[in-house]
Amino acid sequence: MKQIFGRRKASKSADKELVGGGRHAVLNQQSGSGVADLSGQQQVLSGTGHAYGSGNRTGFQESRINDALFSSYFRPLPTIKDVPNTEKQNLLIIKLNMCCTLFDFSDPTKNIKEKKIKMETLMEILDYVKTANTKFPEIVVEGITKMISANLFRTLVIPPREKKALQAFDLEEDEPLMDPAWPHLHIVYELLLNFVQSAETDAKLAKRYVDHSFILRLLELFDSEDLRERDYLKMVLHRIYGKFMVYRPFIRKAINNVFYQFIYETEKHNGIAELLEILGSIINGFALPLKEEHKLFLVRTLIPLHKARCISMYHRQLSYCITQFVEKDGKLADTIIRGIIKYWPVTNSPKEVLFLGELEEILEATQPSEFQKCMVPVFCQVARCFNSSHFQVAERALFLWNNDRVESLIRQNSKMILPIILPALEKNIHGHWNPAVQSLSLNVQKLFSDREPELFAECVLKYEEDKVREEELKLKQAAAWKRLDEIASAKVTCGEAVLVSPPLPRQPSGV
Numbered sequence: 001m002k003q004i005f006g007r008r009k010a011s012k013s014a015d016k017e018l019v020g021g022g023r024h025a026v027l028n029q030q031s032g033s034g035v036a037d038l039s040g041q042q043q044v045l046s047g048t049g050h051a052y053g054s055g056n057r058t059g060f061q062e063s064r065i066n067d068a069l070f071s072s073y074f075r076p077l078p079t080i081k082d083v084p085n086t087e088k089q090n091l092l093i094i095k096l097n098m099c100c101t102l103f104d105f106s107d108p109t110k111n112i113k114e115k116k117i118k119m120e121t122l123m124e125i126l127d128y129v130k131t132a133n134t135k136f137p138e139i140v141v142e143g144i145t146k147m148i149s150a151n152l153f154r155t156l157v158i159p160p161r162e163k164k165a166l167q168a169f170d171l172e173e174d175e176p177l178m179d180p181a182w183p184h185l186h187i188v189y190e191l192l193l194n195f196v197q198s199a200e201t202d203a204k205l206a207k208r209y210v211d212h213s214f215i216l217r218l219l220e221l222f223d224s225e226d227l228r229e230r231d232y233l234k235m236v237l238h239r240i241y242g243k244f245m246v247y248r249p250f251i252r253k254a255i256n257n258v259f260y261q262f263i264y265e266t267e268k269h270n271g272i273a274e275l276l277e278i279l280g281s282i283i284n285g286f287a288l289p290l291k292e293e294h295k296l297f298l299v300r301t302l303i304p305l306h307k308a309r310c311i312s313m314y315h316r317q318l319s320y321c322i323t324q325f326v327e328k329d330g331k332l333a334d335t336i337i338r339g340i341i342k343y344w345p346v347t348n349s350p351k352e353v354l355f356l357g358e359l360e361e362i363l364e365a366t367q368p369s370e371f372q373k374c375m376v377p378v379f380c381q382v383a384r385c386f387n388s389s390h391f392q393v394a395e396r397a398l399f400l401w402n403n404d405r406v407e408s409l410i411r412q413n414s415k416m417i418l419p420i421i422l423p424a425l426e427k428n429i430h431g432h433w434n435p436a437v438q439s440l441s442l443n444v445q446k447l448f449s450d451r452e453p454e455l456f457a458e459c460v461l462k463y464e465e466d467k468v469r470e471e472e473l474k475l476k477q478a479a480a481w482k483r484l485d486e487i488a489s490a491k492v493t494c495g496e497a498v499l500v501s502p503p504l505p506r507q508p509s510g511v
Helices: 002-031 064-073 085-098 112-131 138-152 182-197 212-223 227-243 245-266 272-284 292-302 315-328 330-342 349-364 368-386 391-402 404-412 414-431 435-451 453-494
Strands: none
Touching: 085 112, 085 138, 112 138, 112 182, 138 182, 138 212, 182 227, 212 227, 212 245, 227 245, 227 272, 245 272, 245 292, 272 315, 292 315, 292 330, 315 330, 315 349, 330 349, 330 368, 349 368, 349 391, 349 404, 368 391, 368 404, 368 414, 391 404, 391 435, 404 414, 414 435, 414 453, 435 453
């Protein structure tokens, strides 16, 4: 019995020493002695040489002695709720330091006990942040941000894709990488999210630790293969943008730089859709009139994003951002539409279908005066899509007439649009291989003929005249080639030398 009670007393005294030691460490750190774990240097566990927050996830593999030392260090501590109020902060700092220790999650058989203790400790800290009813002091803010940095900021593991990013391939076909450390990481992300949006987090105090470097390293994590991580990052960055108003221009510029690197260098990034989703809500909040900075962002970044081969991964979010600009400032419609036509795909049919859908959304938000500025290039491109050998492209272009708003704009400007599209419609009706495309082309043609028969008859007459002239030109060209062929054959028969002049440089079609 004495031995049993002696062991209980020893364990209780050890816990008190640990809590008391943490309190003295915190007090020493506050007084500037540098003894506490939150000093400028990273904490190193005696006998192992491993630094807390060093980013080394394989530090627990070296020897059994090290594992034993870590096991002795990672013993359960009293919960924060169970200690007096005077000791809560000290115990919280101790637990934050414990959670700075990183484990190798690629091997599930290692450090099972320690990982479990760390997970329980993280859950306890998360609960503390959620239920806090007083402002977090600076030492707690510093401890939380350092622990978050130690766990989240790491080198991402990106599997080799054998330069597939430079080829036309669908990223959705690749299986996404799931981080084995996610059971712990998601608690850390939840902690960061609650810490940022907590009313007890003073923005002026927190910005000393949630600084430019912190934000840039968060942005680097958007390239993670794990969709779950990118979803948390999206929420966290959005909350930071809302809480720290002083960082808003910096965050927009940093996101812009990520896009520049994607567009002009790598054309490979996993988080473009999430970043565009954040920007969609930011653009929605832009004040009117739009600043020149925001218009430049549209022209230099958002429009060039259309040229990437893997646009299907983020096109929905990009289209939303583009449409927001049109709704904010209708005068930008012409610039946007001409920019999209500039990057219109030639041989990528699925991408053409996406572009036609986006074009419809933009036209739906375009004012009639702005529509008149760009309708000629728009319907020249639409007419080319009518005659696409890919039936989905032709169908999607013909479906524009199902949109009441777009159909109204076309009806108001039919004198300019009908002569552009009528040759393509006639070609489809008499020569397209797909019956559905033929039927849709006939329906569109009938709309014009029923609504404006005089204009339609005039356009048909002009089309027939142009067709006759084209046939006559082809006959003249064929006759000229035949005559040249006969002259050349006659000279060869007579034994005369045939002089072949060097080919003249081809003149541009517009000259």
